[in-house]
Structures are given as structure tokens and as C-alpha cells.
Amino acid sequence: MSNDTEPTTLVLGGTGKTGRRVVERLRARGLPVRAGSRSGAPPFHWEDRSTWAPALRGAASAYVSYFPDLAVPGAPEAVGAFVEQALQSGTRRLVLLSGRGEEEAQRAERVLQDCGTDWTIVRCSWFSQNFSESYMLDSILAGEVALPAPDTPEPFVDAEDIADVAVMALTEDGHAGRLYELTGPRMLTFEAAVAEIAEASGRPIRFERVSMEEFAAGMAEQDVPDDEVWLLRYLFTEVLDGRNAHLNDGVQQALGREPVDFRDYAQRTAATGIWGAAR
Numbered sequence: 001m002s003n004d005t006e007p008t009t010l011v012l013g014g015t016g017k018t019g020r021r022v023v024e025r026l027r028a029r030g031l032p033v034r035a036g037s038r039s040g041a042p043p044f045h046w047e048d049r050s051t052w053a054p055a056l057r058g059a060a061s062a063y064v065s066y067f068p069d070l071a072v073p074g075a076p077e078a079v080g081a082f083v084e085q086a087l088q089s090g091t092r093r094l095v096l097l098s099g100r101g102e103e104e105a106q107r108a109e110r111v112l113q114d115c116g117t118d119w120t121i122v123r124c125s126w127f128s129q130n131f132s133e134s135y136m137l138d139s140i141l142a143g144e145v146a147l148p149a150p151d152t153p154e155p156f157v158d159a160e161d162i163a164d165v166a167v168m169a170l171t172e173d174g175h176a177g178r179l180y181e182l183t184g185p186r187m188l189t190f191e192a193a194v195a196e197i198a199e200a201s202g203r204p205i206r207f208e209r210v211s212m213e214e215f216a217a218g219m220a221e222q223d224v225p226d227d228e229v230w231l232l233r234y235l236f237t238e239v240l241d242g243r244n245a246h247l248n249d250g251v252q253q254a255l256g257r258e259p260v261d262f263r264d265y266a267q268r269t270a271a272t273g274i275w276g277a278a279r
């Protein structure tokens with residue numbers, strides 16, 4: 001909760017995969033926080049700049065999670081405009097959630113690096129939670145995951161680790177001017193990740209590798225909007241072309257501990273019952 005007199009932290013994407021966890025952690029510490037999203041109070045819309053100033057009022061710091069993805073054309077410009085507005089509103093500490101190996105994301109990072117106030121960049125691999133809180137959940141529940149994912153392995157990172165790093169950067173000194181590149185501790189293909197989810201949830205889940213054309217056609221049949229299809233095509237081709245097939249030690253650098261392994265994420269998430277039969 002926040003009132004108009006004490007400084008607060010604005011958490012954009014505050015109901016999303018990382019933002020929700022950042023909000024929970026700040027609240028658990030008794031710190032004022034405002035979740036910024038379309039369902040927030042006041043609401044925040046990336047597309048409607050008139051909503052930005054009310055969301056920023058009294059925000060001494062902000063967690064900037066762009067939607068839908070920093071890879072989308074125009075994202076760096078939107079982040080730049082937001083940062084400018086934040087500085088005008090008196091925000092003095094900014095933490096940007098970014099992605100690895102994405103040209104537009106790296107342009108957005110440069111906006112932050114040049115903004116003239118305290119900044120921290122949390123640059124992440126694919127989130128493990130894409131399998132439980134995002135577009136892959138439905139197909140996992142259906143027991144059949146068909147993706148245009150190449151055999152390139154990815155070091156999936158747990159959103160809990162991302163939130164731990166973000167909260168540290170938002171609340172403690174010593175992280176200004178730092179770029180933490182976060183990955184999980186182990187690389188695995190999408191097929192291997194799905195197999196670990198099947199094992200943890202005790203359910204058979206078939207994985208099929210499909211061509212990008214088959215995938216896009218399936219999405220069009222389900223009336224998925226063109227821009228979402230474009231984004232998934234980009235993520236499954238360029239971001240998974242091998243450029244990101246390596247581990248980074250941002251979690252260790254920031255938190256002084258090992259990142260959460262995908263197997264632990266899968267077991268913990270299966271136990272919630274979200275994937276059906278939890279053992």
C-alpha cells in the first residue's frame with residue numbers, strides 16, 4: 001500500500017511474472033509499493049502516457065518491466081519516454097528488466113545507462129515461469145506441447161531469483177550502475193524442460209517440434225493476434241539461434257548464492273497443482 005505522503009516504489013508489470021514477486025517482497029518488508037499495470041490503482045497503460053504521471057506520483061524508485069517485450073519495435077522509445085517522465089516526477093532509482101541477445105532490449109538498456117540517475121539492469125534468460133504462468137501453460141495442461149523450438153539449450157531462470165535481485169537493487173545501496181545478467185545454473189532444451197515438468201507433475205506430456213510455419217498457422221487458427229505471432233516467431237528463431245546458449249553468473253554476483261535449478265522450479269510448481277496431478 002502507498003499513500004500520497006511517503007515515498008513509494010512503482011512496480012510496472014506489478015501483477016506479472018516478476019513484478020508480482022517484487023511487489024510481494026516489498027510488501028513483506030513493510031515498504032510502500034504501488035503495482036503499475038492496467039488493473040492498478042491508478043491504472044498504468046504503456047499505450048496511454050496520460051496514465052504515467054499519476055502512477056509515478058511519489059515514486060522514489062521504479063521497477064521497469066515493459067510489456068509485451070523489449071524486443072518489440074518501439075520498446076526502447078517507450079522506455080525512454082517513461083524514464084524521462086520518471087525523472088521529471090522525482091524518481092531517483094530505476095531497475096530495468098531486460099532480455100539477453102535482443103537488439104531492442106539492449107537499446108532500452110542504453111537509455112537507462114545514459115539517464116543520469118541511479119540505474120540497475122537485470123538482464124535475464126527465458127523465465128522458467130513461461131511454463132506455468134504464460135503461453136505454454138495451456139499446452140502443458142493439454143499434455144501436448146508443440147513448439148518451433150530448436151535444439152539450442154536455454155538456461156531458464158526462475159522469476160523468484162529475478163525478484164530477489166530486483167528487490168535488492170531497489171532497496172539497498174551498491175547496485176547503481178550494475179548490469180546483472182541472470183540465468184539458471186543449467187542449460188536445457190525445451191524438450192528436456194517439458195520432460196522435467198512431466199516427471200515432476202507425474203503426467204505424460206508429449207513434446208513435438210514443429211516448423212515455424214506450422215506453429216504460426218496453428219496460432220492464426222486460434223485467432224492469436226499478428227503482433228503476438230510476430231513476437232513468438234522472433235523469440236523462437238533469433239533469441240534461440242545459439243547466441244544465448246551459455247550461462248551467466250548474475251545471480252551469484254548479486255545475491256552471493258547459486259540460482260534455482262529448473263528441477264527445483266518444476267517440483268515446487270508441480271506441488272501447487274497448477275499442472276494438474278501433483279504427486
Ligand SMILES: NC(=O)c1ccc[n+]([C@@H]2O[C@H](COP(=O)([O-])OP(=O)(O)OC[C@H]3O[C@@H](n4cnc5c(N)ncnc54)[C@H](OP(=O)(O)O)[C@@H]3O)[C@@H](O)[C@H]2O)c1
Pocket residue numbers: 012013014015016017018019036037038039040044045046047065066067068069070071097098099100124125126127130134
Ligand atoms: N518472459 C520471459 O521469458 C522474459 C525473458 C527475459 C526478459 N523478459 C522481459 O520481461 C518483460 C515482461 O515480460 P513477461 O513475459 O514477464 O510479462 P509479464 O510481466 O508477466 O506481463 C504481464 C504484466 O504486464 C501488465 N500489462 C499487460 N499489458 C499492459 C499494458 N498495455 N500496459 C501496462 N501494463 C500491462 C499486466 O498487468 P495488467 O493485465 O493488469 O495490465 C501484468 O502485470 C518484457 O519486457 C520482456 O522483454 C521476459
